[in-house]
Amino acid sequence: MTSVRAPATAAPRRADVPAIVEAGIRGVSMQVQDLALGFGSATVLSGLDLEVRRGEITALIGPTGSGKTTFLRSLNRMNDKVAKHWHRGDVLLNGASIYAPGAQLMALRRRVGMVFQRPNPFPMSIAANILAGVKAHRIAGKEHYRDIVEARLREVGLWDAVSNRLNSSPFSLSGGQQQLLCLARALAIGPEVLLLDEPTSSLDPVTTENIEAMARSLVPALTVVIVTHNLGQARRISDRTVFFYQGKMVECAETAQLFEDPREPETARYVTGRMG
Amino acid sequence: MALAARQAPPAQAPAARAGGRGRLAWLRASSRRLTGERSFLRYATGVAALLPLLALVGIVAILAAKAWPAMKLNGAGFFWRSVWDPGNTYGAPVKTDGVLHPVGAHYGALPLIVGTLASSAIAVLFAVPLSIGAALAVVEKLPRRASHVLGMFLELLAGIPSVVFGLWGILTLGPVLSRDVYPAVASIMPDVPVLRFFRGDTGYGEGLMTAGLVLGVMIIPIVAATTRDLLRQVPVLTKEGAAALGMSDWEVASKVSIPWVRAGMIGASVLGLARALGETMAVAMVSGSLLGTVPANLYGKMGTIASTIVQQLDGAFSDGTGFAVRTLAEFALLLAVITLLTNIAARLLVRKVAATALPVGRGV
Ligand SMILES: Nc1ncnc2c1ncn2[C@@H]1O[C@H](COP(=O)(O)OP(=O)(O)O)[C@@H](O)[C@H]1O
Ligand SMILES: [Mg+2]
Numbered sequence: 001m002t003s004v005r006a007p008a009t010a011a012p013r014r015a016d017v018p019a020i021v022e023a024g025i026r027g028v029s030m031q032v033q034d035l036a037l038g039f040g041s042a043t044v045l046s047g048l049d050l051e052v053r054r055g056e057i058t059a060l061i062g063p064t065g066s067g068k069t070t071f072l073r074s075l076n077r078m079n080d081k082v083a084k085h086w087h088r089g090d091v092l093l094n095g096a097s098i099y100a101p102g103a104q105l106m107a108l109r110r111r112v113g114m115v116f117q118r119p120n121p122f123p124m125s126i127a128a129n130i131l132a133g134v135k136a137h138r139i140a141g142k143e144h145y146r147d148i149v150e151a152r153l154r155e156v157g158l159w160d161a162v163s164n165r166l167n168s169s170p171f172s173l174s175g176g177q178q179q180l181l182c183l184a185r186a187l188a189i190g191p192e193v194l195l196l197d198e199p200t201s202s203l204d205p206v207t208t209e210n211i212e213a214m215a216r217s218l219v220p221a222l223t224v225v226i227v228t229h230n231l232g233q234a235r236r237i238s239d240r241t242v243f244f245y246q247g248k249m250v251e252c253a254e255t256a257q258l259f260e261d262p263r264e265p266e267t268a269r270y271v272t273g274r275m276g
Numbered sequence: 277m278a279l280a281a282r283q284a285p286p287a288q289a290p291a292a293r294a295g296g297r298g299r300l301a302w303l304r305a306s307s308r309r310l311t312g313e314r315s316f317l318r319y320a321t322g323v324a325a326l327l328p329l330l331a332l333v334g335i336v337a338i339l340a341a342k343a344w345p346a347m348k349l350n351g352a353g354f355f356w357r358s359v360w361d362p363g364n365t366y367g368a369p370v371k372t373d374g375v376l377h378p379v380g381a382h383y384g385a386l387p388l389i390v391g392t393l394a395s396s397a398i399a400v401l402f403a404v405p406l407s408i409g410a411a412l413a414v415v416e417k418l419p420r421r422a423s424h425v426l427g428m429f430l431e432l433l434a435g436i437p438s439v440v441f442g443l444w445g446i447l448t449l450g451p452v453l454s455r456d457v458y459p460a461v462a463s464i465m466p467d468v469p470v471l472r473f474f475r476g477d478t479g480y481g482e483g484l485m486t487a488g489l490v491l492g493v494m495i496i497p498i499v500a501a502t503t504r505d506l507l508r509q510v511p512v513l514t515k516e517g518a519a520a521l522g523m524s525d526w527e528v529a530s531k532v533s534i535p536w537v538r539a540g541m542i543g544a545s546v547l548g549l550a551r552a553l554g555e556t557m558a559v560a561m562v563s564g565s566l567l568g569t570v571p572a573n574l575y576g577k578m579g580t581i582a583s584t585i586v587q588q589l590d591g592a593f594s595d596g597t598g599f600a601v602r603t604l605a606e607f608a609l610l611l612a613v614i615t616l617l618t619n620i621a622a623r624l625l626v627r628k629v630a631a632t633a634l635p636v637g638r639g640v
Contacts, residue, residue: 078520109522120517123535132531133521182517189521 029054029193029223030075030093030112037074037087044070045247048089052193055220059234059255060227062244063275068227069117071244072195075225076112077105093193110137113191117198119178121170126162129170129181133189152184157210176207183214194218196226200233212237231271235259243267339609345375346602350383354606357384360568362591362600369597377599385610387570391484391578392614394571395559396552398488399495404545406492407500412529415507427504434497442561445490450481450562458485458575476573482564484571484578490558495548502544506537539629546622553615559583581611 030052038044045067052058052075060068070079077098079085091098098108110133122129127149134140134148149166153159158180162173170181179199186194196215200208215224215237228234234241235255242252243266251258251267262268269275347354349372363381370379410430414423458478465474510533518528534541564577565587571578579587585604592600 076520078516081519106522106524109520114517114520116513116517116520118513120511120513122514122518122532123538124531132518132523136521136523136527136531185521 027054028052030091030225031095032075033090033092035071035074035087035089035091037070037079037085039082039086040084043247045074048249050242050249050252052223052225053240054223056239057215057219057224057226057237059238059241060225060244061229061231061234061241061270062250063270064229066244067247068244069197072114072197072225072227075193075195076109076114078114080105106137110189111191112193112195113186113189114195115179115183115186115197115199118202119175119182121173121178121181124170125167126170126173126181127166129185130188132185137189139189148188152188153181155187156180156184156214158184176203176210179203179207179211183211187218191222193223193225196224198227198229201229208233231259231273243270245270336609336612339605339612343602343605343609346383346599346606348373349375349377349599350603350606354383354385355389356386357382358386358568358570359384360387362595365595365597365600375599376597378595378597381595381599383603384568385581385607387566387568388579388581388584388607389610389614390570391487391563392553392580392582392611394484395488395491395563395578395580396549398485398574399491399552400545400549402489402492403496403499403548404541407496407503407544407548408534408541410496410500411503411507412533414504416525416529416533427501430497430500433493434501438494438555438558439561441490441494442558445486445558445562446482449490450486452481453486453489454478454481454575462573462575473574476575478575479564479577482562482577483575484563485574487559487563487578487580490562491552491555494555494558495551498551499544499548502547503537503541506540506544507533510536539626542622542626542629546619549618549622550615553618554582554611555580556582556586560587581607581614585611 028051032048032050032052035048036043036046048071060072062068073079074087075091075098079087087099093108093111097103098112122132124132127145130149130152131145134145140148150159150163153162158177161177162181165172170178173181179202183199200211203211212233215226218224219239226234226238238255240252241255241258243250243258243262243264245266251262251264253263258267259271262271266275359382361380361382363378365378367379369376371377410426414426418426458481462475462478465471467475514532514536515528518532519525523531559580560583563579563583565579565583566577567579567584567588585607588600588604592604595601
């Protein structure tokens with residue numbers, strides 16, 4: 001496995017890591033059971049079964065349009081609001097269905113955070129962006145706001161760049177800085193699972209490297225699922241890789257195995273660059 | 277020159293085919309024709325661009341010339357006096373500072389300035405929250421067909437003549453409010469600054485509050501339609517980012533969508549405010565047309581500049597000295613200035629808000 005294990009930015013390990021995880025006994029964080037979903041008459045995904053292991057980075061790869069984003073968005077129910085969305089099957093978080101009738105959507109999204117393909121800062125100050133989720137979930141009192149902002153910005157390596165303009169607009173930051181801000185914002189509510197949808201596709205190589213290192217530093221305290229177009233990125237940072245093709249999960253394996261010794265011919269064609 | 281150039285090409289075109297000097301001449305002629313047309317276009321567009329400016333300057337200048345004698349005689353005290361006395365228009369006129377006027381003619385603008393600003397402020401305070409609610413419902417909540425229907429109603433509302441609103445205000449809204457709402461509100465308001473104006477005699481439905489609310493209903497279509505168009509520009513990605521943080525629909529709207537368009541919202545409010553400031557007929561019908569006195573409380577009878585001008589014009593012509601009409605011209609000028617200042621203030625505010633925050637469409 002060719003992964004960058006050591007984080008470039010030294011982020012503090014989270015205190016709330018269950019000892020059992022640290023001991024190396026890894027459980028299943030999210031379980032996808034025979035999931036099929038689509039919009040109106042179109043079926044986008046079908047027959048998906050997958051276990052997302054706790055404390056690992058799972059990479060989702062596959063050609064454009066293979067359903068990676070749609071699948072990722074089903075893990076925090078972001079598809080719910082899309083017109084004519086339907087689904088069959090189930091998704092479990094720590095054994096409980098996230099689609100169950102009594103399931104709390106807001107609580108789910110607090111536990112399963114998301115960073116999008118392009119940075120999407122809110123129209124408020126840099127500090128307020130970090131605090132947006134903290135306030136929505138009433139995670140901490142006013143007196144802690146300053147510390148939270150600093151801690152989260154340090155965690156993503158943005159503190160030195162923005163500490164003197166916390167109250168100014170995030171839109172004056174570079175694209176990479178904005179994306180780091182969005183990452184810090186997602187981390188500020190303390191999710192168990194972090195979903196990343198091609199988070200570096202619009203960023204320069206240096207910021208990309210930063211974010212990759214950051215993702216590595218988040219596990220095993222967090223569970224990370226990352227969609228990536230960049231096969232090198234999947235190889236560098238993920239523990240397991242899932243290959244999507246035409247709305248189906250073709251193969252799911254340890255990253256090293258999937259890239260070096262894929263079981264399925266389609267996987268082999270894709271990872272060797274012989275497929276779009 | 278342009279004409280001559282335009283005639284040239286047909287005559288020379290055959291020669292152009294023959295080549296040589298003829299061709300060169302044709303080219304020159306056609307390039308001259310082009311520049312001719314371009315400069316004509318430039319003049320035309322230049323004049324067109326200047327037209328609004330010329331119209332504005334022209335109107336203000338004519339008003340000012342007409343109002344000048346009244347401005348001289350009414351003096352600066354005009355702005356803070358509360359009096360409306362056309363004087364003895366049957367007696368012999370007198371001349372003061374070279375201005376002919378009836379004996380005892382005395383005018384003050386304070387009640388009408390207060391009436392104009394207060395009724396428009398009530399209208400905006402009433403219409404903006406409702407418009408934001410309606411726009412949010414249309415953009416975020418309602419199914420396509422329902423939002424279509426709501427949009428249609430807004431357009432219908434925008435097309436209703438103001439005299440109809442006035443009639444509705446005086447026959448229905450005013451009586452209902454003064455019977456069922458105003459007394460209840462007046463009785464629970466404490467005797468403290470600002471809220472004090474909600475207390476006291478609630479009248480019979482003609483007055484400041486009714487005028488403000490009727491104006492509010494009248495400006496809802498323009499404010500709501502503008503707000504709806506603004507909210508449609510908020511990127512889905514940004515709203516999804518907020519939802520993905522576990523924010524409720526209400527939080528997404530209030531924390532992200534509305535702040536995203538806040539600069540534009542000021543513009544939308546000013547559009548409504550401008551309409552309310554200048555509205556004439558509906559206010560004339562529901563205001564109670566009080567002259568010379570600042571309304572005692574929020575329900576009191578009042579008048580606005582626009583409604584007073586239209587109601588007093590006929591009587592003003594019976595002033596043989598022309599002084600009453602000149603005073604109305606001064607009022608018209610005042611209204612134009614108030615509207616202008618409102619617009620300038622709004623522009624400054626938009627610039628400030630946009631600078632400290634986020635212009636729509638920027639970023640990434
Ligand atoms: N809202 C939608 N309505 C209909 N089809 C959609 C919608 N969203 C995505 N799709 C379809 O789902 C397929 C998978 O899309 P996506 O998940 O974005 O793929 P990927 O992220 O792998 O590039 C595409 O064919 C796309 O056209
Ligand atoms: Mg995608």
